[in-house]
Amino acid sequence: MGLFSKEIEHHPCEVEVSHCFDSLHAHIKFLDGTVIEPGDEVIVQGGEIMAPYGEVVREQRKAIVRRASKIEQIWTRWTGDFEVMELCEFSFSEEVTL
């Protein structure tokens, strides 16, 4: 990992999108065990994966991982905490008026 430079990697992944009554979820699993670090960016290649209502779609794709530089990783570790409030649930969006 460079101090300032970003590195680009390609990894196989499995995307699972469930658009079902009992479970609405979407996850990416890297098939080669690659690990994502703070500040990294991930883009799954290919078209949008759309699961029609009631279906689970599982697809193997390639993902581009843009590794954060060391500086960016440190920055994300320091500043990420400021956004932690987004984990809280308040029933409504932050928009003042709709």
Added chain:
Amino acid sequence: MNTIAAHTADATTVEEGLAIQEQQAKFDSDSATAVAMTNTLLAPRFYTTNFDELDAIDVSNVRDDWDRLINRMVSDPNKGHFKKNADWDHIDWENMDPDLKKEFIDFLISSCTAEFSGCVLYKEMKRRGKNRDVTQLFQLMARDEARHAGFINDALREAGVAVNLGFLTQKKKYTYFRPKFIYYATYLSEKIGYARYITIFRHLEAHPEHRFHPIFKWFHEWCNDEFSHGEAFALLMKTDPKLTSGFNKFWIKFFLTAVYATMFVRDHQRPVFHQALGVDPDWFAYEVFTKTSKLSEQIFPLTLNIDHPRWQSTLEAIYKANVDLADAKAKKQVFRKTMAQLRAAWGFVSLLMIPSKKNVVPMSTRLEPVY
């Protein structure tokens, strides 16, 4: 609608539910993509944390309480609950007051996104962790969150709103939270969620004429899931006394203040929703804060003094500053925007300066939902 005999809401695990779906299901994918539906792209965030720290958690000192809680979550008392039955009344979306419809759909989408994001976070923690106790907990919580999200999604579909899960192919940046901040924020989020849902549920039990949508009938079991998740985070915090002592007491006060203030502001921004429920947002806020404070005495060494003379007036000042801020932003008034930001920040500091009440944390952490 799903017409299969074995309903996936009866599944014990996410995986089992998916298997039932795959084997038996015949679905109405056409209606999901119907042009008439509004498309809402879900935009959850992606997180990393210190997974080594999570793996190092040792639940030995709370083992009995931990096992009881996990066993109950494994037994899945709410399995099969989150499906429509005869109690799901018909809703006349066409004739619903447009302002109420707007605020109610905002409620459904925000709740669905929150459940969905919770699922993403918990699943990530499950996947990356190696500690069996911790990964089992996060797997169970991910199951509940995905189930809630699916249930709300169903209500949204009825209202003509289709959620779009296509976000995975967009660029996603992974941010980072320290584990302790995840504990404070999610513990409070789960407990305040419980307090909010049970307060609305009890209010509507007494005033069923205000129940303008059947989803409120499901709030009881729904909030019991939130309650259990909160219990799990309380036990996690109990494993390490450092998390609730020393400088961390400041963080606890900070999170309590931030969560209460944010809830106050967001609720007051949705007057039509609350009016339809027959609920005064000030009364509701006080009720929810009282319940949440009482519950959080199980683990936090302090509670906020919500009876302090400055409490209510400062919350109102923050709310007004927030309204002015949005207006100034829309009108591109830089000076007014800055002043509104300063007023909101000062209000928050002013809330933080209210002395908190000391609490002696009980030996036994576990609570049961009694409200």
